[in-house]
Amino acid sequence: xxxxxxxxxxxxxxxxxxxxxxxxxxxxxxxxxxxxxxxxxxxxxxxxxxxxxxxxxxxxxxxxxxxxxxxxxxxxxxxxxxxxxxxxxxxxxxxxxxxxxxxxxxxxxxxxxxxxxxxxxxxxxxxxxxxxxxxxxxxxxxxxxxxxxxxxxxxxxxxxxxxxxxxxxxxxxxxxxxxxxxxxxxxxxxxxxxxxxxxxxxxxxxxxxxxxxxxxxxxxxxxxxxxxxxxxxxxxxxxxxxxxxxxxxxxxxxxxxxxxxxxxxxxxxxxxxxxxxxxxxxxxxxxxxxxxxxxxxxxxxxxxxxxxxxxxxxxxxxxxxxxxxxxxxxxxxxxxxxxxxxxxxxxxxxxxxxxxxxxxxxxxxxxxxxxxxxxxxxxxxxxxxxxxxxxxxxxxxxxxxxxxxxxxxxxxxxxxxxxxxxxxxxxxxxxxxxxxxxxxxxxxxxxxxxxxxxxxxxxxxxxxxxxxxxxxxxxxxxxxxxxxxxxxxxxxxxxxxxxxxxxxxxxxxxxxxxxxxxxxxxxxxxxxxxxxxxxxxxxxxxxxxxxxxxxxxxxxxxxxxxxxxxxxxxxxxxxxxxxxxxxxxxxxxxxxxxxxxxxxxxxxxxxxxxxxxxxxxxxxxxxxxxxxxxxxxxxxxxxxxxxxxxxxxxxxxxxxxxxxxxxxxxxxxxxxxxxxxxxxxxxxxxxxxxxxxxxxxxxxxxxxxxxxxxxxxxxxxxxxxxxxxxxxxxxxxxxxxxxxxxxxxxxxxxxxxxxxxxxxxxxxxxxxxxxxxxxxxxxxxxxxxxxxxxxxxxxxxxxxxxxxxxxxxxxxxxxxxxxxxxxxxxxxxxxxxxxxxxxxxxxxxxxxxxxxxxxxxxxxxxxxxxxxxxxxxxxxxxxxxxxxxxxxxxxxxxxxxxxxxxxxxxxxxxxxxxxxxxxxxxxxxxxxxxxxxxxxx
Numbered sequence: 001x002x003x004x005x006x007x008x009x010x011x012x013x014x015x016x017x018x019x020x021x022x023x024x025x026x027x028x029x030x031x032x033x034x035x036x037x038x039x040x041x042x043x044x045x046x047x048x049x050x051x052x053x054x055x056x057x058x059x060x061x062x063x064x065x066x067x068x069x070x071x072x073x074x075x076x077x078x079x080x081x082x083x084x085x086x087x088x089x090x091x092x093x094x095x096x097x098x099x100x101x102x103x104x105x106x107x108x109x110x111x112x113x114x115x116x117x118x119x120x121x122x123x124x125x126x127x128x129x130x131x132x133x134x135x136x137x138x139x140x141x142x143x144x145x146x147x148x149x150x151x152x153x154x155x156x157x158x159x160x161x162x163x164x165x166x167x168x169x170x171x172x173x174x175x176x177x178x179x180x181x182x183x184x185x186x187x188x189x190x191x192x193x194x195x196x197x198x199x200x201x202x203x204x205x206x207x208x209x210x211x212x213x214x215x216x217x218x219x220x221x222x223x224x225x226x227x228x229x230x231x232x233x234x235x236x237x238x239x240x241x242x243x244x245x246x247x248x249x250x251x252x253x254x255x256x257x258x259x260x261x262x263x264x265x266x267x268x269x270x271x272x273x274x275x276x277x278x279x280x281x282x283x284x285x286x287x288x289x290x291x292x293x294x295x296x297x298x299x300x301x302x303x304x305x306x307x308x309x310x311x312x313x314x315x316x317x318x319x320x321x322x323x324x325x326x327x328x329x330x331x332x333x334x335x336x337x338x339x340x341x342x343x344x345x346x347x348x349x350x351x352x353x354x355x356x357x358x359x360x361x362x363x364x365x366x367x368x369x370x371x372x373x374x375x376x377x378x379x380x381x382x383x384x385x386x387x388x389x390x391x392x393x394x395x396x397x398x399x400x401x402x403x404x405x406x407x408x409x410x411x412x413x414x415x416x417x418x419x420x421x422x423x424x425x426x427x428x429x430x431x432x433x434x435x436x437x438x439x440x441x442x443x444x445x446x447x448x449x450x451x452x453x454x455x456x457x458x459x460x461x462x463x464x465x466x467x468x469x470x471x472x473x474x475x476x477x478x479x480x481x482x483x484x485x486x487x488x489x490x491x492x493x494x495x496x497x498x499x500x501x502x503x504x505x506x507x508x509x510x511x512x513x514x515x516x517x518x519x520x521x522x523x524x525x526x527x528x529x530x531x532x533x534x535x536x537x538x539x540x541x542x543x544x545x546x547x548x549x550x551x552x553x554x555x556x557x558x559x560x561x562x563x564x565x566x567x568x569x570x571x572x573x574x575x576x577x578x579x580x581x582x583x584x585x586x587x588x589x590x591x592x593x594x595x596x597x598x599x600x601x602x603x604x605x606x607x608x609x610x611x612x613x614x615x616x617x618x619x620x621x622x623x624x625x626x627x628x629x630x631x632x633x634x635x636x637x638x639x640x641x642x643x644x645x646x647x648x649x650x651x652x653x654x655x656x657x658x659x660x661x662x663x664x665x666x667x668x669x670x671x672x673x674x675x676x677x678x679x680x681x682x683x684x685x686x687x688x689x690x691x692x693x694x695x696x697x698x699x700x701x702x703x704x705x706x707x708x709x710x711x712x713x714x715x716x717x718x719x720x721x722x723x724x725x726x727x728x729x730x731x732x733x734x735x736x737x738x739x740x741x742x743x744x745x746x747x748x749x750x751x752x753x754x755x756x757x758x759x760x761x762x763x764x765x766x767x768x769x770x771x772x773x774x775x776x777x778x779x780x781x782x783x784x785x786x787x788x789x790x791x792x793x794x795x796x797x798x799x800x801x802x803x804x805x806x807x808x809x810x811x812x813x814x815x816x817x818x819x820x821x822x823x824x825x826x827x828x829x830x831x832x833x834x835x836x837x838x839x840x841x842x843x844x845x846x847x848x849x850x851x852x853x854x855x856x857x858x859x860x861x862x863x864x865x866x867x868x869x870x871x872x873x874x875x876x877x878x879x880x881x882x883x884x885x886x887x888x889x890x891x892x893x894x895x896x897x898x899x900x901x902x903x904x905x906x907x908x909x910x911x912x913x914x915x916x917x918x919x920x921x922x923x924x925x926x927x928x929x930x931x932x933x934x935x936x937x
Contacts, residue, residue: 014099016069021077023059025086026108027116027198028159031063035109036081039067042074044575046650047094051076059083072099079107085163087112096648114198115190117152117160117172121181122204122287127158131205132176135162138169138189146171167192172201181205182260182287206287208258213265215252217274218296218304219343223252227297228269234262234282259285270297275379298343298379303372305334305342305354309363310385311469315340319386320358326351326371333357349374359386362434390438391469392462394423394431396449399475400557404429407449408476415440415461422446436464443472451525452476453556479528480554482562484513484521488543489565490646494519498566499538505531505551512537529556542569542615570619570643572651574603574611578632579654580715584609588655589627593638595620602627617643624651631716632657633744658716660741662748664688666707666727669753674729674910682707683754687725688737693718700724714741721750728908730754731789759912760787763797763903770921774889776809779918780882784816784903786875788912792905795875797866799883803829805897806885807860808851814881816843820868827863828855834865843868846879871905893924 023035037057043050054075057065075095082088086109093105115135119128131154136146149170152160173187182205190199211231215224227248231239238244239256245268246254266280274297285291298304307319317338323331331352334342352372359365363386374380396408406427412420420441423431444459455474464470482502486495496517502510510532513521534550543566550562572592576585588605592613600622603611623638632655643649666686668677677683686703690711698719701709718740726732731754739748767779781799786792801807807829820843825834838849851861864883868875885899896919904913 017072017097017099018102019067019070019075019095019097020064020102020104021057021059021066022064022104022106023083024063024106024108025161026110027200028157028161030155030157030159030161031059031061032083032086032109033059033061033063034083035059035063035079035086035107037065038078038080040076040078041071042076044652046652047074047076048650056080070097072097077105077107082109085111085114111161111163111198113165113167113192113194114161114163115165115170115172115192116198116200117154117162118200118202119154119158119160119174120202120204122206127154127156128178128181128205129154129156129158130178131158131174131203133160133203134173134175136171136173138171151175165192167194167197174203174205177205179258181207206260209260209285209287210255210257210290211259211263211265211283211285212290212292213246213248213254213256214292214294215248215254216294216296218298218341219302219345221337223250224248224271224274224297225250225252226271227252227267227295229254229295230266230268231256232264234264239263260287261285265293267295274299299345300379302379303344303347303352303374304379304381305336305344306381306383307336307340307342307356307360308383308385310387316360316363316386318358318360319356319363319384321384322355322357324353324355326353328353336360347374354382354384356384356386362389362391363387364389388469389435390464391432391434392436392441392443392464393469393471394425394433394443395471395473396425396429396431397473397475398452399477405449405452405476408452408474409446410474411444411446413442413444415442425449438465439463443474445474448476451479453479453528477529477556479525480556480558480560481522481524482527482532482552482554482560483523484515484534485561485563486515486519486521487563487565488646489567491568495540495543495566497540498536498543498564500564501535501537503533503535505533514538527554529554534562536564536566539566543567544569544618567618568646569615570617570645571612571614571648572617572622572641572643573613573648574605574624574651574653576605576609576611576653576655579656585629585632585655588629591625591627593623593625595622597623597638619643619645624653626653626655629655658741658744659713660716660743660746660748661711661714662690662701662719662721662739662741662750663708663710664701664703664721664737664750664752666703666709667751667753668730669755672729672756674757674759677756683727683730685725685727686723686730686754688721689724690714691720691722703727710747716741723752726754729757729910731757755789757907758789759792759907759910761785761792761903761905761912761914762787763901763914763916765899765901765916765918767899767918768920770923771887772923773887773891776884776886777806777920778882778884779899780880781814781901782877782880784875784877784881786871786873786905788905788907789873790907791870791872792875792907792912793870795868795871795905796903797868797881798902798904799864800900800902801862801885802897803860803862804888805891805895806887806899807862808864808883809886810884811847811849811851811864812882813841813845813847813849813866815846815878816868816875817878818872818875819843820871822866822868824849825865825867826851826861827865828859829862830856830859834863837861837864851883887920887922891922891924893922895922895924896920897922 023032025032039054040051041054059065076092078092079089089107095103095105117133119131133152135149137149138146154160170190171187174184177183184203184205188201190201215227217224225248229246230244232244248254262284264280264282267277270276277297281293283291305321307316309316317336319336321342322333336342354370354372356366366386372380372382394410396405406425408425411422425431441462442459443462445455448454455476460472462470462472484500486498496515498515499512501512515521531553536546539545574590576588578585586605586607586609589602591602592600594600605611622641624641625638626635628634641649641651666683668679668681668683670679684703684705688701690698692698699711701711703709721737723733762783762785764783765781768777771777822841823839824837826837827834841847899918902913902915
């Protein structure tokens with residue numbers, strides 16, 4: 001701490017952990033309620049020793065229970081009762097809870113004598129909820145086809161589980177499905193042979209399909225509303241509730257959901273201004289798929305020109321056509337759309353010229369003039385053809401499946417070496433290079449698609465001919481796929497972030513890879529055919545590195561899995577305690593050695609006396625050596641520890657503390673005149689209190705008749721000892737004695753002496769040596785002292801006058817050198833006992849006291865006594881006290897009286913006093929008066 005500076009102290013507390021226990025069905029993984037558990041906790045951090053029951057718990061509707069703010073340590077969880085219809089799990093689960101770390105433990109129960117119904121989509125495999133099933137017991141006597149057990153509906157995971165069934169044969173039938181699927185009418189049976197049989201039945205539902213009809217203007221491609229279609233199935237049955245008729249909406253669309261099978265679609269009424277197209281179309285709709293049909297209507301008086309490839313008859317876009325009347329009046333120039341169509345409306349009846357003035361890119365122009373004759377209200381259509389210029393098509397496919405491959409790169413060059421260009425296959429696996437000059441070309445594969453190997457014949461010579469597309473095909477082998485799965489050997493759980501390195505047998509390295517959170521490495525389409533070597537090169541903390549090498553042979557297109565397990569490393573906990581107190585010992589260093597007695601490392605116990613080394617050891621034998629610890633006897637040799645994969649081994653090590661005693665001998669330093677004890681003799685009854693280095697009281701020793709006192713066993717360390725009670729009539733020593741216990745069993749011997757006690761008081765008095773009867777005289781008291789070398793108890797000052805000579809009239813108390821409160825008592829000529837004159841008087845003040853008040857007639861004070869209580873060494877007056885007395889009249893001449901003063905006190909059982917006296921004489925002179933003269937007449 002520094003002046004004018006604040007200090008901030010930060011204390012960090014770890015949160016107490018929470019323990020969650022979950023109970024699920026071993027097959028469906030659904031939560032199970034009403035499972036009962038007992039939970040126990042280890043008392044000494046090991047479940048092999050004493051355990052206490054934490055409590056009994058029951059899983060809730062979510063299949064779990066939670067213990068919040070639990071104490072750290074080992075816990076054991078035991079299932080005591082399974083949910084109805086399930087087999088109880090007999091194995092208990094042990095778990096260690098650490099501060100700040102929550103844990104979740106999952107128990108699975110197997111159903112006994114159960115039928116499990118799974119419902120999935122036939123196309124996607126997804127679970128279907130809300131599907132109803134009827135279950136019957138076929139051996140029953142009631143109902144049709146057996147006794148109905150009940151009706152059940154699948155949950156969100158598409159599963160129904162029916163438990164507690166007796167042995168026999170059961171039937172399961174689907175009785176209703178959802179709107180989007182077809183009912184599965186198959187009835188399945190399940191045979192339960194005993195009380196532990198479990199049969200799983202899987203039902204698949206095919207999704208219903210759908211039909212989308214679209215109606216367009218043949219020329220403008222604008223959608224046409226209000227066109228009516230009639231739809232029947234292939235047996236002639238109408239679809240829907242309007243005699244099979246459906247009308248296109250404002251978008252020209254009709255959508256009919258939930259159709260499966262063959263259907264016939266025919267336009268029965270068109271929109272005003274358009275020609276009816278009553279050509280029927282047939283379509284087959286597969287389960288779960290939506291199919292589209294497009295219909296086009298020609299407006300009245302329309303003229304359609306369609307441009308097609310002369311060889312493939314595929315429509316050609318981008319051809320420009322000029323249309324004129326027969327006498328060359330210009331009508332317009334038009335360009336074919338993606339369907340190769342030009343549609344011209346509102347032409348008058350007559351003859352027209354049609355001529356191509358620009359061919360589609362890559363095609364030769366056909367500029368021949370065609371004549372077309374149009375009749376009123378009758379559409380006319382002509383087809384015009386173009387032939388491609390010389391072109392080259394490169395086609396890339398999978399060697400095995402012949403599926404097209406996207407992303408293959410090729411270089412094309414003339415036979416002379418002149419480069420034409422580099423190209424990449426599209427999603428159809430093709431490269432189309434139009435407008436090539438005829439001749440020979442060299443096609444070279446530059447790079448294969450991802451996941452594929454280059455074709456063994458990477459270059460091919462190709463002859464390109466005019467008007468005739470030339471196709472060249474390249475095939476690629478698909479590389480093999482390698483999958484690695486890494487799991488815990490004990491729990492089977494996936495291990496993330498484990499590194500593997502893959503090298504081909506010819507030495508080529510294919511890289512290092514780490515497992516994901518599922519414990520997997522998926523290397524898809526990455527390896528050419530060959531033999532590969534796989535090594536685990538790095539593992540995660542808590543697991544042993546697997547040094548085994550795996551070899552695997554991969555062929556083209558293979559998909560192979562290697563399962564790899566890691567052993568979880570063992571943990572070691574060292575608990576260090578004091579053998580006497582059982583308390584933990586911190587700061588103790590241990591060195592751990594492997595089975596070859598090679599050092600692994602040094603570790604030190606924490607404030608709880610614990611070393612916890614988590615997941616660091618393989619299964620085997622280890623040795624522990626404790627380093628010498630101050631204040632404790634050393635443990636000789638090595639301690640042996642056995643570890644097991646994934647388990648925690650607890651080593652309890654006790655240390656015996658170094659213990660010793662202290663022995664004191666107390667003797668007289670001089671001869672004691674009170675007790676008669678001689679110098680050097682042992683003194684009994686001296687009390688010594690022993691304190692540890694922190695000032696804590698440890699023990700009180702009392703010397704015996706020989707002056708000896710021996711302590712009990714004291715632990716290693718530094719101590720002090722002080723005399724707290726001295727022997728009778730000996731002075732208390734104020735010495736602090738320091739001593740150490742350093743060696744086991746040692747006795748530290750100490751010799752000490754005490755001085756004898758000296759008791760002495762003092763007092764003196766002065767006054768008038770001679771006075772006359774009836775006179776007032778003064779007496780002074782001084783040198784009032786405690787001259788002892790110890791304090792005195794019951795210290796008093798007593799002033800006394802003879803009752804037949806004088807009495808006290810006034811008193812002046814004086815002052816004293818020690819701050820005390822005292823009381824003054826008096827005694828009179830009429831009483832034999834003392835009474836209080838004044839109390840609560842302070843020694844630092846002078847009091848004047850009238851000693852004549854409150855007395856009876858003829859009663860006088862003859863004795864005064866001051867009582868001070870306990871006074872320390874050196875007590876004395878500062879201002880002397882004094883008193884006034886009056887002598888009685890008619891005392892004879894020469895009469896003497898003695899005034900006495902006494903000062904005394906006590907120490908233990910001894911009394912001490914001092915006194916002084918003063919004698920006063922009475923002077924009474926004789927008076928001779930003579931003969932008086934006679935007076936009068």
